[in-house]
Amino acid sequence: MELFYRSTRNDSVKVTASQAILKGLADDGGLFVPERIPVLDRSLKELSDMSYGEVAYEVMKLFLTDFTPEELKACIANAYDSKFDTTEIAPLVKADGAYFLELFHGATIAFKDMALSILPHLMTTSAKKNNIKNDIVILTATSGDTGKAALAGFADVKGTKIIVFYPKDGVSPIQEKQMVTQKGDNTYVVGIKGNFDDAQTGVKNIFGNKELAKVMDEAGYQFSSANSINIGRLVPQIVYYIYSYVKLLANEEITDGEKINVVVPTGNFGNILAAYYAKNMGLPIAKLICASNENKVLYDFFSTGVYDRNREFKLTSSPSMDILISSNLERLIYRIAGESAEANKALMTDLKEKGRYEITPSMREELKDFYGNYASEQETADTIESIYENTGYVIDTHTAVAAAVYRKYREGGDGTKTVIASTASPFKFTRSVMDAIDKDKYDSMTDFELVDELSRIANVTVPQAIEDIRTAPILHTRVCDRTEMETVVKNILKIGSEQ
Ligand SMILES: *Cc1c(COP(=O)(O)O)cnc(C)c1O
Numbered sequence: 001m002e003l004f005y006r007s008t009r010n011d012s013v014k015v016t017a018s019q020a021i022l023k024g025l026a027d028d029g030g031l032f033v034p035e036r037i038p039v040l041d042r043s044l045k046e047l048s049d050m051s052y053g054e055v056a057y058e059v060m061k062l063f064l065t066d067f068t069p070e071e072l073k074a075c076i077a078n079a080y081d082s083k084f085d086t087t088e089i090a091p092l093v094k095a096d097g098a099y100f101l102e103l104f105h106g107a108t109i110a111f112k113d114m115a116l117s118i119l120p121h122l123m124t125t126s127a128k129k130n131n132i133k134n135d136i137v138i139l140t141a142t143s144g145d146t147g148k149a150a151l152a153g154f155a156d157v158k159g160t161k162i163i164v165f166y167p168k169d170g171v172s173p174i175q176e177k178q179m180v181t182q183k184g185d186n187t188y189v190v191g192i193k194g195n196f197d198d199a200q201t202g203v204k205n206i207f208g209n210k211e212l213a214k215v216m217d218e219a220g221y222q223f224s225s226a227n228s229i230n231i232g233r234l235v236p237q238i239v240y241y242i243y244s245y246v247k248l249l250a251n252e253e254i255t256d257g258e259k260i261n262v263v264v265p266t267g268n269f270g271n272i273l274a275a276y277y278a279k280n281m282g283l284p285i286a287k288l289i290c291a292s293n294e295n296k297v298l299y300d301f302f303s304t305g306v307y308d309r310n311r312e313f314k315l316t317s318s319p320s321m322d323i324l325i326s327s328n329l330e331r332l333i334y335r336i337a338g339e340s341a342e343a344n345k346a347l348m349t350d351l352k353e354k355g356r357y358e359i360t361p362s363m364r365e366e367l368k369d370f371y372g373n374y375a376s377e378q379e380t381a382d383t384i385e386s387i388y389e390n391t392g393y394v395i396d397t398h399t400a401v402a403a404a405v406y407r408k409y410r411e412g413g414d415g416t417k418t419v420i421a422s423t424a425s426p427f428k429f430t431r432s433v434m435d436a437i438d439k440d441k442y443d444s445m446t447d448f449e450l451v452d453e454l455s456r457i458a459n460v461t462v463p464q465a466i467e468d469i470r471t472a473p474i475l476h477t478r479v480c481d482r483t484e485m486e487t488v489v490k491n492i493l494k495i496g497s498e499q
Contacts, residue, residue, distance in 0.1 A: 001065070002016075002065045002066065003017065003034050003035065003036070003038060003062070003063060003065045004016060004034075004035050005017060005019075005020040005032040005033060005034055005035065005231060006032070006033055006034075006035050006341070007026035007027075007028055007030035007031070007032060007033075007341065008026075008030040008031045008032075008033055008330050008331060008333075008334040008341060008344050008345075008348075009026065009028045009029060009030030009341050009344060009345040009348065010026065010028040010030060010341050010345075011341045011342075013026055013027075013028070013030070014035075015032065016065075016066040017063060017064040017065060017066050017067065017126075017231070018064070018066050018067065018122075018125070018126035018129045018130055019126070019130060020032040020231045020232075021119075021122050021123060021126045021224075021230060021231060021232035022123065022126045022127060022130060022132065022136070022222075022224055023224065024207070024223070024224045024225030024226075024227070024229060024230045025204070025207050025208075025225060025229055025230075029204070029208055029348075030330075030341070030344075030345070031229050031231075031327070031328070031330050031331055031334075032231045033231075033331050033334060033335070033339075034063060034231075037277055037280040037281060038062035038063065038281060039062075039281055039282050040058070040059075040062070040242070040281050040282045040283070041058075041062070042058050044245065044246055044249055044256055044257070044283075044284075045249070045256055047242065047243075047246040048246040048247070048249045048250040049250070050246070051087075052080055052088065052089035052090065052239075052240075052243055053076045053077065053080050053089075055239055055242060055243045055246065056076050056080065056118075056236065056239045056243075057069075057072060057073060057076055059235075059238055059239045059242055059281075060072060060076070060235055060236065060239065062281075063231075063235045063238075064122070064235065066129065067122075067125065067129075071125050071129075074121070074125075075118055075121035075122055075125060076118065078118075078121050079117040079118035079121060079236075080117065080118070083106055083107045083113075083117055084105045084106050084107075084113075084117075085105050085463065085464070086105050088105075089105065089240075089243075090102060090103055090105070090114070090240045090243060090244065091105070092244060092247055092248065092251075092419070093393065093422075094253075095387060095391045095393040096387050096390070096391060096393075096403060096407075097410070097418075098263070098403070098406060098418045098419070098420045099244070099248065099253070099417070099418065099419045099420065100393075100395065100399065100419075100420050100422040101240065101244045101419050101420065101421055101422055102422045103240060103421060103422060103423055104396075104422065104423065104424050104425040104428075106149070107149070107152045107465060108145070108148040108149045108152050108178060108465055109424065109425035109427060109428050109463050109465045109466070110145035110148075110149060110320070110423060110424040110425070110428060111145075111271065111421065111422075111423040111424065112145045112146045112148075112149035112150070113149050113152075114236060114237060114239075114240055115228075115232070115233040115234075115236040115237050116146070116149035116150050116152070116153040116226060116233070117149075117152075117153055118232075118236050119150075119153060119226055119230070119232045119233060119236070120153045120154050120157045120160065122232045123136060123138075123160070123224060123232065124136075124157060124158075124159060124160070126232075127159065132222070133220070134216075134217065134220050134221055134222040135159050135160065135161060135220060135221050135222075136159060136160045136161075136221075136222060136223075136224050137160070137161045137162075137163065137216070137221050137222065137223050137224070137489075137493065138150060138154055138160060138161065138162040138163070138223075138224055138225065138226045139163050139165075139203050139206060139207070139223050139224075139225060139489065140162065140163070140164045140165070140203065140225065140226045140227055141164075141165050141166075141196065141199035141200040141202070141203040141227060142164055142165070142166045142171075142179075142196070142199070143166075143167070143170070143171070143196040143267060143268075143319060143320045143321070143322060143323060144166065144170075144171035144172060144175040144319050144320045145175065145320045145424065145428075146226065146227060146228070147164040147165075147166050147175075147179050147189070148175065148178040148179050148182070150162060150164060150226040151164060151179060151182040151184070151187050151189070152182070153226070154184075154186070154187070154226070155182065155183060155184030155186065155187050156184045156185065156186060157186070160186060161186040161187075161188070161221075161492075161493070162186060162187050162188065162226070163188040163190065163488075163489060163492060164179065164187075164188070164189050164190065165190050165191075165192050165199040165202065165203060165485060166179060166189070166190075166191055166192070166199065167191070167192060167194060167195050167196050167198070167199055168191035168192060168193055168479055169315075170195050170196060170315060170319055170322060171319055172319055172428065172429050172431070172432070173431070173447055174427075174428055174429070174430065174447065174466070174469070175319070175428065176191075177469045177472075177474075178465065178469055179476070180474045180475065180476045180477070181468075181469050181472035181473065181474060181475060181476075182475065182476065183475065187476075188476070188478070188492050189476035189478065190476075190478040190479070190480055190485075190488055191478065191479040191480075192479070192480055192481070192482050192485065193479070193480070193481050193482060194481075194482035195313050195322070196322060196323055197309075197313070197323065197324050197325050198482040199482070199485075200227070200325065200327065201325075202482055202485040202486075203225070203227070203485070205485075205486070206223070206485060206486050206489060207223055207225070209486070212486065212490075212496075215495055215496055216493070216495065219493065219494075219495045221493060221495070227268075227327070228268050228270030228271075228327070228328055229270075229327050229328065233270060234270060234273065234274055234277070234328070234331075237270065237271060237274035238274045238275075238277050238278045238281070241262060241274065241275050241278040241283060241285070241419075242278055242281075242283055244419050245260060245283055245284070245419075248260070248417070248419075253417065254417055257284055258284060258417070259284045259285065259286040259416060260284065260285060260286065260416060260417050260418060260419055261285070261286050261287040261288075261289055261409075261414070261416045261417070261418040261419070262275045262285055262287075262288060262289065262418070262419045262420075262421065263289040263291055263402045263403075263405060263406045263409075263418060263419070263420045263421065264288070264289065264290060264291060264402065264421045265291045265293075265318065265321060265398040265399060265401045265402040265421065265423055266290050266291060266292060266298060266321065266326070267320055267321035267322070267323040267326065268323055268326050268327050268328055269290075269298070269326040269327070269328035269329045269332070270327075270328045271421060271423070272288060272290050273328045273329075273331055273332060275288055275421075276288055276332065276369075279369070285369075286369070286414075286416050287369060287370075287371050287409075287414070287416070288369055288370050288371070289370075289371045289372075289373075289402075289405060289406060289409055289418075290302065290370055290371065290372045290373075291372075291373065291374065291375065291401050291402040291404075291405035291406070292321065292372065292373070292374040292375075292401070292405075293314075293316045293317075293318045293321045293322070293374060293375060293377075293380065293401050294314045294316050294374065294376060294377060295313065295314050295316065295321065295322050295323060295324055296374035297309060297311070297323075297324050297326065298326060298329070298372055299372040299373055299374040301329075301372070302367065302370055302371070302372030303372065305358055305359045305361075305363075305364045306356060306357070306358045306359075307329070307351065307356060307357050307358075307359075308355065308356040309324040309325055309351070309355045309356065310355040310356060311324065316377060316380075316397075317377060317380060317381070317397040317429065317432035317436075318380065318397040318398045318400075318401050318429075320398055320423070320424070321398060321401065325351070330344065330348060333347060333348075333359070333363075335366075336359070336363045336366035336367065337359075337363060347359070371409060373405045373408050373409060374401075374405065375400070375401045375404035375405055375408075379404045380397055380400045380401050380404055380436070381400075381432075381435070381436035382404070382436075383395075383400045383403045383404040383407065384397070384400045384433055384436035384437065385436050385437050387400075387403060388437055388457075388458075392458070392459070393458075394426045394433060394437075394454065394457070394458040394460070395422060395426060395433075396422075396423070396424040396425060396426040396428060396429045396433060397424075397429045397432045397433060397436075398423045398424050398429075399420065399421075399422040399423055399424065400436075402420050402421065402422075402423075403420055406418060406420060425463055425465075426454060426458065427451060427454060427455075427462065427463050427465075427466050428466075430447060430450045430451050430454055431447060431450060433454065434450045434453065434454060437457070448470060451466055
């Protein structure tokens with residue numbers, strides 16, 4: 001049965017999956033959502049014998065119904081290959097009373113690779129299906145990890161260009177180095193003087209500029225998005241929750257149908273929304289545990305029903321979660337508002353105009369499967385240290401936020417088996433990780449000395465992604481004000497009157 005996509009802000013919009021992937025964001029500023037969440041048509045037992053790619057096919061075919069089986073299988077085969085350093089793609093590690101689902105074995109060692117290694121293939125296939133003649137310009141705001149993963153995915157992909165905006169002073173040194181050394185004739189990396197929310201708002205404004213879209217079209221270009229607002233990001237992320245469950249089943253860690261909890265270190269709410277979709281597809285998930293860092297807008301939202309971004313923005317050791325406007329929450333709001341575009345739009349207007357909104361008691365009732373909490377900087381560091389001391393396993397700062405929140409949750413007495421989404425390799429945030437383990441000892445070492453030391457104490461080889469940037473030349477030096485983003489885009493594309 002064909003599945004169409006609707007906008008969260010306008011009931012009359014109805015597009016195919018490939019059209020939704022191409023557009024990224026709906027014209028009305030809303031996000032595309034499937035008109036219903038499909039239910040798994042294979043048993044968990046059947047899925048438990050499958051490889052990652054096979055599970056991916058069984059999940060994604062239900063959402064991307066206008067892709068032929070051959071098209072979808074080709075996209076999957078091109079994505080989950082030797083770019084990953086393990087054939088398991090997303091291995092599970094048992095430690096600290098939970099299962100860490102390692103989502104960082106792809107090219108850029110963060111979980112964004114799980115979706116961004118397939119998105120370029122979904123995008124070019126979608127362009128072909130829809131007879132698109134324009135070049136696709138991928139415009140992306142990044143809090144550090146999406147940027148590199150998208151650059152790696154789209155570099156030298158024919159018919160595309162990619163422009164990434166990142167907060168100049170808001171990413172880790174390794175994240176920045178990874179981005180500014182990116183090769184590829186079609187890649188552009190721009191630092192902005194502002195934070196991630198500024199970058200994301202700037203990108204959304206460019207998307208919403210109808211005049212610019214016209215000029216673009218005349219020049220043979222059209223925009224799309226590699227941010228997690230794109231449904232082509234969300235759908236591949238559902239896969240690993242299902243995969244982790246069926247692997248636990250295959251390994252006899254759980255019985256068929258046994259419920260598990262999942263804990264997700266959250267920023268833009270994309271990853272945990274994928275877990276929510278997995279649950280709605282029939283995966284036996286009990287609690288969806290949403291872990292925030294000190295930018296705890298979501299914790300406050302789950303505790304009070306009020307979303308309020310009017311607060312100080314904090315730079316933390318988990319920069320990919322330093323976000324005050326969690327874009328993907330809109331998809332959840334739409335759903336708990338009874339799929340009412342009108343109700344959702346009113347709340348999003350409040351968010352835009354007042355920086356806050358409040359949901360109704362009946363909407364709050366729909367959130368009872370979520371548990372929100374947060375970890376302070378100190379708690380995050382303590383968790384890295386104690387898991388290392390107790391088990392020898394080293395986790396990154398984002399994963400540590402999740403592990404710290406899970407420890408708090410567990411004190412309530414729920415012994416349900418739990419999967420923690422492990423979203424980055426500790427090698428990506430080496431300085432913060434090593435400081436947490438022994439600040440005095442490691443303070444004087446350089447970033448790359450720390451990399452080697454981490455490799456030694458964790459007994460893990462240095463990932464290729466880190467080896468690659470040790471000596472790589474810097475290829476991107478553009479920096480701009482947050483108000484100049486549109487001008488920069490025009491200059492890069494050589495369009496408009498400004499240049
Ligand atoms: C992006 C990112 C997150 C946050 O994921 P969302 O889908 O934005 O909630 C968490 N950890 C790491 C390492 C990330 O790169």
